[in-house]
Amino acid sequence: MAKKKTEQKKWPEKWHEVTPGCMVFEPGNAANYKTGSWKAQRPVLDTKKCIKCGMCYIFCPEACIQEDAEGFFQADLGYCKGCGICAHECWPGAIAMVEEEE
Amino acid sequence: MGKRIGMEVGIAAAEAVALCNIDVAAVYPITPQSHIAEHMADIIHDGRIDAEFITVESEHSSISACAGASATGARVYTATSSQGLMLMHEILPIVSAMRLPVVMGNANRAVSGPLNIWNDHTDIMPQRDSGWICLFTENGQEVIDLSIMAFKIAEDPEVMLPTVVNIDGFQLTHMIEPLEFPTQAQVNKFLPDRKPFATLHPDNPMTMGCFNMPDVFTETMKAKDTALRNSKKTIVKVFNEWGKQFGRKYNVVETYKAKDAETLILTMGSMGETASIAVDELRKAGKKVGLVKLRLWRPFPVDELRAAIKGCKTLIVMDRAISFGGAGGPVATEIKSLLFHDKGRPRIVDFLMGLGGRDVTVEDFIAMVERAKKKKDETYEYYGVRE
């Protein structure tokens, strides 16, 4: 997950503001871009069924599923693209993919 | 004055680079650069310098490996020629865009087809848009001096651009000349360790080689162009420093008996020496002819050129490359374009000569000066072609 989300202009406005060689000195600042708007479905966790195995955490291509304070693995909807892998791989079937209403 | 020794210029180039405390050399052999590659290997395998010698499997990989090594903060060198340089073509603009101070020796050789291993400038001309600093040498001493200065120019924090030093293949690379080498201590003083702007290391992770969306690409291009244009300041500064420390002063545009000349010959590379003898003969015969030698090709030193040709009526440009189906040789075309708006600009005559290693003698230069007078149409001409 992103460590620190820094405020950043989308890109440098003037030509002399471009870093030499377009080098980027903030590792992981792609986290400023929230891919959560991409999803058509979102994962919903049934904590009664969740066995806290971490399968969803390991298989999420976005690396957006994290363990919460109670040990349940929840997806960060700010980044979740709604691919459905977690729901598909969850073998107690604790995750359901629900249509995003918009 | 130091001791002068007789040495083949290609070998001297490797010796000069060895003095520069390089960290990595990635070289792929190609005639007539091969002596540089071989001697570099000798030096490293004998342990005379502490560097990694990557025996890459092609020139595309040699320039790519140089980019990777330079990105870690290493001082890197490569050398090539002709087809090798053409194979590197894809990567050259990337190295300059990434502001990696790679230094390259280029043994000027004709580009295929057909295959021709002898000297002309058709290999370096297609690279003129790549964003590299481009220097030309006339003799072996210049090869040594400019190869060392190239590192200082490239690595300067105001510059950070890759630099190519052009050495006429065979005509210069394989000549044995009396040469003077600076001592290791002198080079250490002139060229301290590289202080990179950014490096690839986990202690300070960063990303190099991002891609650009259309919204920012134009700005990136202007930034790169401006960096290359501004590098001339540093080039002149480094030339002056060298002059002070070693007594050999270089200029971005050299002149010989040009001050009151009505006709000027313009050359690049080793043929400047032959042209200067022709100028002497013509002067003896009472002709007001002089010589302008372009040492810096990119960034193009237009102000210095203007000063050098001031007052002349005819500028005869000796092009050793062609742009097929175009306006003529690249050098003449560039100069015509730059001077287009200048009042009182000279008449520019464009000769294509010395292609594919064809010898150009003192007599040829004298003949070209004559021919320029008689020539009526202003299109470029292949000097000496058998019609």
Add this chain to the structure above:
Amino acid sequence: MNTVQNFEIFAPKLVDRKEYFSAGHRACQGCGEVLALRLLLKALGEDVVVANATGCMEIISTAYPQTAWLHPYIHVAFENAAAVGSGVEAGLKALRRKGKIADRDVKTIAIAGDGGTADIGLQALSGAMERGHDMIFFCLDNEAYMNTGIQRSSATPFMAATTTSPAGEAIPGQRTGKKNVPEIMVAHKVPYVATACPSYPIDLINKVKKAKAVKGPAYIHIFSMCPTGWRCASEITVKLGRLVVETGVFPLYEVENGKYRITMEIPEKLRPVGDYLKPQGRFRHLSPSNIETIQGRVNREWEILLNKVECMQPW
């Protein structure tokens, strides 16, 4: 609901939580390749420098001024990941030896797709491996030039439909089989060569760690599921990765100094290849007899691999 088989030491929540590839990257929903990348970077941990080729992973992660990479990273061009990696490795080696950088091991890795490995990148890869640089080369194989629009590569499987090997009236898809790059690496005497799949994350992580420990070249070929290019649902990405292994189409094995070892449970009988082909749109034009042909090829390749496991001696 699926049953997960082959558990062994399977405790995903115990895998190191640190992420080296930030969310916010622009990969497609359900991208198996970025999952593979996430896992391999996690397995590598700290003290790594990445040289990446142009491709999906480069484009989704480095739109200036953003980067999803937490490791030091360089991208130059498409075909030269291995050459750039060679330069990085040599540069780090020389600088460390001359005391200009910290005196500790930093591993160079090069990453490329199947195009940047097996096609346009093959020369640089061969050269780098022959020279023996201390570098791991990862091929993230999604079986076509996906980033430029799903054109075929030499890693595209037999009869798969891509935009340059379409399932047409006259020619039904890719005419040749998958180029065996791990085999080419073994021929280069690369000390550690392995195949891996992100659907078997622990196996992948273990192999990456093994490769990191090698003092010399290593090569890992990682199967990368691509729902966009293979025309299948995004949620079955991980399942497809299991099917490709269970059907023997992409067996998991490693070769250490020439000795072959299969790292998956060897089934009595391979699962029918149709189970793997049917969910994918790129194979939807296959007739039952095509599938039989493919089954024959898969069986043959599997036999050849088992022979190698039995007969190949370490060099």
